[in-house]
Amino acid sequence: xxxxxxxxxxxxxxxxxxxxxxxxxxxxxxxxxxxxxxxxxxxxxxxxxxxxxxxxxxxxxxxxxxxxxxxxxxxxxxxxxxxxxxxxxxxxxxxxxxxxxxxxxxxxxxxxxxxxxxxxxxxxxxxxxxxxxxxxxxxxxxxxxxxxxxxxxxxxxxxxxxxxxxxxxx
Numbered sequence: 001x002x003x004x005x006x007x008x009x010x011x012x013x014x015x016x017x018x019x020x021x022x023x024x025x026x027x028x029x030x031x032x033x034x035x036x037x038x039x040x041x042x043x044x045x046x047x048x049x050x051x052x053x054x055x056x057x058x059x060x061x062x063x064x065x066x067x068x069x070x071x072x073x074x075x076x077x078x079x080x081x082x083x084x085x086x087x088x089x090x091x092x093x094x095x096x097x098x099x100x101x102x103x104x105x106x107x108x109x110x111x112x113x114x115x116x117x118x119x120x121x122x123x124x125x126x127x128x129x130x131x132x133x134x135x136x137x138x139x140x141x142x143x144x145x146x147x148x149x150x151x152x153x154x155x156x157x158x159x160x161x162x163x164x165x166x167x168x169x170x
Contacts, residue, residue, distance in 0.1 A: 003039075004168045006032045007148060021148055021170070023119050027061065036167055037062065040117070040145050041069045043165055049142045050112040051075050055101055055130050056082070062147060063117035072115075075108060077101045077130050088137045092129035099126070101133050108139040121146040121166060124155030131162060 006026035013020040026032045040062065053075035054063030060076065067074040080089070080100050087102040108114060114134045118127055121144075131141050141162045149155070149166035156164040 001032060001035050003032055003036055003147075004170070007168060007170075021120055021150070023058065023061075023147060026147070036147055037065045037069065039167055040066050040165075044070070044115060044143070044145070047142065048113050049115045051108065051114045051139070052117060053077055053103075053108075053114050053130065053134055054117045055126055058120070059116075059118040062119055062145075066115075066117060066145075075103060075114065075134075077103050077133060088133060090129055090133040090136060092125060092132075094125055099129070101126075101129055103133055103137050105137070108134055108137040110138040112139045113142040114139040115142045115145060117145045119147045121149040121155040121159075121164065122153050124153075124158030127155070128158045131159065 006029055008022040008025050010020040010022050049072060051073045052063050052067035054060050055077040064074055080102060083102050083104055086105040088105055089100055089102045091098055091100045116127060116130050127144050143163040143165060144159050146166040148168045151169050
């Protein structure tokens with residue numbers, strides 16, 4: 001199944017000059033969504049992965065079903081003020097400002113190998129911050145998985161030395 005045909009281009013969103021890659025057509029087609037999760041699961045099957053993590057919000061859409069298939073804990077990486085328990089926090093820079101991610105202080109076991117998942121790899125800033133936060137919490141990065149990778153933005157360069165896997169490369 002050609003999953004790329006389920007990614008819709010939206011010009012000038014969220015601002016002029018940006019060509020947004022919309023994943024909602026894939027989410028609306030259960031067979032395509034199932035295939036995407038299956039292919040991610042197949043790629044990581046048999047590898048040592050102790051937990052699956054994702055930054056809100058679209059990363060949760062792929063990480064949650066993948067964690068269930070892998071029978072591993074799901075570790076949510078949230079924006080400030082969204083987690084009710086003690087947290088580790090990491091501030092990071094974006095192209096137009098800064099952001100912060102948090103994880104519960106008991107969300108990652110010491111030395112746990114964590115797979116980070118997101119819908120799209122663009123410049124890599126958010127995933128790089130997610131990796132740093134997991135490491136700050138005591139985990140190790142098992143890899144970074146994406147539905148879509150915008151290769152022309154070279155986001156995987158920011159994620160070195162971690163392995164990057166993407167189902168659709170544009």
